[in-house]
Amino acid sequence: KAGVTQTPRYLIKTRGQQVTLSCSPISGHRSVSWYQQTPGQGLQFLFEYFSETQRNKGNFPGRFSGRQFSNSRSEMNVSTLELGDSALYLCASRSSGVTTEAFFGQGTRLTVV
């Protein structure tokens, strides 16, 4: 079956702009989480959605937001982009809210110039 699909794969934006990233989880999976990966900080948890509700949020500013649709697809939005937002953004899906095994997508590489 198809894996986790993230679009777009690469993105270049200018400081101050906003960006929306998309994640389609594995078919049947209801939990989607987002992570930011940078060389300096590694993988950091952004937020988790389950059945359209945000269940957990990491320590990121309010410029980072997300949502989940009824078909479990998720989007994350970053407003007023800063240079430090340049990173690989990874989406992970799980089949339910109690399993731990998470399947990651290939990520969206965001560059802010």
Add this chain to the structure above:
Amino acid sequence: QKEVEQDPGPLSVPEGAIVSLNCTYSNSAFQYFMWYRQYSRKGPELLMYTYSSGNKEDGRFTAQVDKSSKYISLFIRDSQPSDSATYLCAMSGREGAQKLVFGQGTRLTINP
């Protein structure tokens, strides 16, 4: 101090060697421990998942957890060039908790 510490390497070993990768952590609430492998330009792939202390073996991979020392390890036997990747440890405090806390990752190269 980070909750999870992992030597970023790089680590380079000859093909066939036994590789040992390690992480230490400070949060005693962590109960679930995972190892992910990440190839260049790919997302992390789950290799091993263990609960509490003990060993788990899967083919050439063995994961060890020592909660008393707050120390986890991943051993790779008969290493292959295809094992060259970045290895990330991750942990969480309760089953299902999606807030995984990751180590920095160790870049491993297996030389033919």
